[in-house]
Amino acid sequence: MSLIIRNADFIICDPDTVISGFDLLIEQNRIDALVPSGQFPTGSNEIDAKGCAVIPGLINAHTHLYQNFLKGISPNITLVPWCNEVLFPTVGAIQEAFSKGNRQPAYLWGASSALEMIHGGITCAVNMDVTSNECMSAHKDAGFRSVMAFTLSNRWVPAELRKSEAETRLKTLDFVNTWHEPDGITQVFLAPSTLFLCTDDLLGWARDRAEDLDLGIQIHISEIASEVAESIRDWGIKPVERLRKLGLLSSRLSAVHCVHIDPDEIKMLAEKDVRVVHCPKSNMKLADGAAPVTSMMKSGLKVGLGTDGCGSNDLLDMWEEMRAALLLARVTNNDASALTCRDVFRMATEHNAAVANIQAGKIEPGLLADLAIVELNGAHLRPFHPDHALETLVWCTRASDVRDTIINGQTVMRNRIVTRIDEEEILSQADQMEAPLYARRTAFRLTAEN
Secondary structure, eight states: OEEEEEOOSEEEEETTEEEOSEEEEEETTEEEEEEETTOSOOOSSEEEOTTEEEEEOEEEEEEOGGGGGGTTOOOSOOHHHHIIIIIHHHHHHHHHHHHTTOOHHHHHHHHHHHHHHHHTTEEEEEEEESOOHHHHHHHHHHTOEEEEEEEEOOSSSOGGGOOOHHHHHHHHHHHHHHHOOTTSSEEEEEEEOBGGGSOHHHHHHHHHHHHHHTOOEEEEESOSHHHHHHHHHHHSSOHHHHHHHTTOOSTTEEEEEOOSOOHHHHHHHHHTTOEEEEOHHHHHHTTOOOOOHHHHHHTTOEEEEOOOOTTSSSOOOHHHHHHHHHHHHHHHHTOTTSSOHHHHHHIIIIIHHHHHTOSOSSOOTTSBOOEEEEEOOSGGGOSOOGGGHHHHHHHHOOGGGEEEEEETTEEEEETTEESSSOHHHHHHHHHHHHHHHHHHHTTOOOOOOO
16 A cells, blocks of 8 residues: 655655655555655545654664663662662562463553654664563554564573573574564564673574574673673673674674773674664663764764663653763763764664664665654744754654654554554553552562672
């Protein structure tokens, strides 16, 4: 079925190409053509975008959606104590609910997070989750493009929260068989969560299965300084060096955080075309440090952006993430041009599409029709300067300015109304579900293994 988007004030094709006076034709799930306004015949399935900008859908290249029930409650602590005091008790409460046959929390965090992201113009997310069929079902119901990074670990995490390694491997392959649809809206990546959670044997298994099945891989790398020190203590090499030794450096790998890496490690990543995912708000909240983003980009690395989970960010908002990346780079480099609006917009679209392994991130014929339409009439966007359209959008847009969201050629939000699932009912159920889960967290005082 065709969809025509007419009369947009601006179409942001990519950070370097902003056009006006064009209409956009979508056929099935792909962008078909951009032609001067008025040339397409009038049809019944069209959207009038007058007073709006059309942009490529934003992509969230790294998050943990099960943490959607942790907004606003994290104490003022750093990563490792945060895992012990917040994360592991939450996972314990979730797994207890699952063991009693209550899988509804997973559907609700999947649906509620999809609602938040769709409202903010996010059309796809790479989600390293407490892996569940229900979360994927929720995303399919909402029409949201989902990449589930199947979490793997066999050390450090409390034993109570881990299945046997043999069971995990079988479950992983079954999940891939069920949900990995490269031509659809669900994909599966393998996610050895971070190197200190995995033995070399498990990392090698993930590498080989990703090669066999043509899957992406996502791993947290060098998020905190002690992680690097402990890698040298336990393995005799830094995390990036360990990745190289194990043959994991390739374009299928997205390395998340990379806060504490040196120039030699940046060179290693760049030589193998690894994708990096920067999570500035989460890194600031947990006092992890500031990733050397400008050095990585100068090396030729594709650096994307992710919100991380709501336990260490509190929002799934890529507009805020773009601004956080801009400001953090400028203050840490003492350079007002360290990152530009074009840089961060490309990170949130084109580079994140490379992370997610999808043909999207630009408005260009042949690419996936994953788009957002941003209304420009808010006082915070006025006066709007046409010669600085992209800069104004990046600095000033709020998630609530997104009026319409299109994913895979389908309008999943029209005039701020989500079309595929019942938003009011989902959020009501999520409110009711969260209270008992939160109360049960106190029963789980699990500590990571040393």
